[in-house]
Amino acid sequence: xxxxxxxxxxxxxxxxxxxxxxxxxxxxxxxxxxxxxxxxxxxxxxxxxxxxxxxxxxxxxxxxxxxxxxxxxxxxxxxxxxxxxxxxxxxxxxxxxxxxxxxxxxxxxxxxx
Amino acid sequence: xxxxxxxxxxxxxxxxxxxxxxxxxxxxxxxxxxxxxxxxxxxxxxxxxxxxxxxxxxxxxxxxxxxxxxxxxxxxxxxxxxxxxxxxxxxxxxxxxxxxxxxxxxxxxxxxx
Numbered sequence: 001x002x003x004x005x006x007x008x009x010x011x012x013x014x015x016x017x018x019x020x021x022x023x024x025x026x027x028x029x030x031x032x033x034x035x036x037x038x039x040x041x042x043x044x045x046x047x048x049x050x051x052x053x054x055x056x057x058x059x060x061x062x063x064x065x066x067x068x069x070x071x072x073x074x075x076x077x078x079x080x081x082x083x084x085x086x087x088x089x090x091x092x093x094x095x096x097x098x099x100x101x102x103x104x105x106x107x108x109x110x111x112x113x
Numbered sequence: 114x115x116x117x118x119x120x121x122x123x124x125x126x127x128x129x130x131x132x133x134x135x136x137x138x139x140x141x142x143x144x145x146x147x148x149x150x151x152x153x154x155x156x157x158x159x160x161x162x163x164x165x166x167x168x169x170x171x172x173x174x175x176x177x178x179x180x181x182x183x184x185x186x187x188x189x190x191x192x193x194x195x196x197x198x199x200x201x202x203x204x205x206x207x208x209x210x211x212x213x214x215x216x217x218x219x220x221x222x223x224x225x226x
Contacts, residue, residue: 031212042200043156043216092155096212100144100163100204104155 002027002097006105013083013112020079021108023093028073033102034066035092043092049076083112115139117201117217124223125191133186133220135201144204145177145184146214151197159186159199188222196224 003026013019023032034046046066047055055068069077080087088111094104117137125131135145144163148156162168162177162184174187188195201217 033213040221042219045213045215048213094156100146100161101158102146102148102156102214104157106155 002029002095002103004093004095004103004105006093006108008108009106010109011111013110015084015112017083018079018081019083019110020077021091021093023076023078023105025074025095025097027097029095029097030073031096032070032076033094033096034068034076034078035094037090037092037107039090046078046091080110083110085112088112115203115205115215117203117215119199119201119217119220121218122221122223124225126225127191127193129191130187130189131191131222133188133199133201133222135184135186135217137182137184137201137203137217139203139205139215141205142179142182142203145175146202146204147173147175147186148200148202148216149197150200150219156200191224193224193226196222198222 005024007022032049035043036046037043045058046061047057049055049068049070051070051073065081067079091108092104094102096102119135146161147159149159150156160168160175162175165177165179167176172189177184199220202214
């Protein structure tokens with residue numbers, strides 16, 4: 001299993017600013033995943049972060065908008081850059097610490113005004 | 114494109130049995146998972162099927178038919194605490210950078226007294 005700490009739990013931001021979300025895992029993991037979830041909707045994968053290499057982004061998501069860092073095997077950050085109200089969402093990180101099981105952080109609830 | 118379809122809502126009474134279906138169309142397939150998410154909470158793993166057939170874990174069972182691109186989650190002896198959203202998810206890679214999950218549209222289960 002894995003315990004994931006995600007910060008901040010929520011934030012209200014102004015248009016045009018950036019927010020960095022942190023994800024800390026209690027064990028070393030190879031892959032970390034970042035998702036976006038609109039309230040009442042499904043989870044959409046933003047990118048996969050592998051330590052020591054650039055993140056792999058899904059279609060519709062770009063590095064300039066969602067830069068990701070993965071400095072070691074227990075930590076990652078996702079930055080939401082130049083925010084607009086359309087970026088208001090829940091952002092979740094996850095890891096696969098046990099084969100075929102992903103463990104999720106509690107999420108960051110972002111509101112952009 | 115890739116899609117995983119689920120009923121949007123299901124309502125049942127305490128003690129009953131409910132089945133949540135998932136039909137998928139994905140470019141790759143290495144297993145079907147189910148996750149539960151309570152309102153405001155993180156998704157939590159319920160089950161995983163890599164091969165055809167039924168997997169049972171307590172009150173929850175999951176079924177997979179790869180030839181039909183179909184699976185379901187069966188919840189027995191429903192309890193009020195089972196009220197949550199349920200997501201199927203396809204693993205579309207064998208591992209490494211392709212070890213990602215594609216989530217279904219989600220089913221909101223309401224258990225009534």
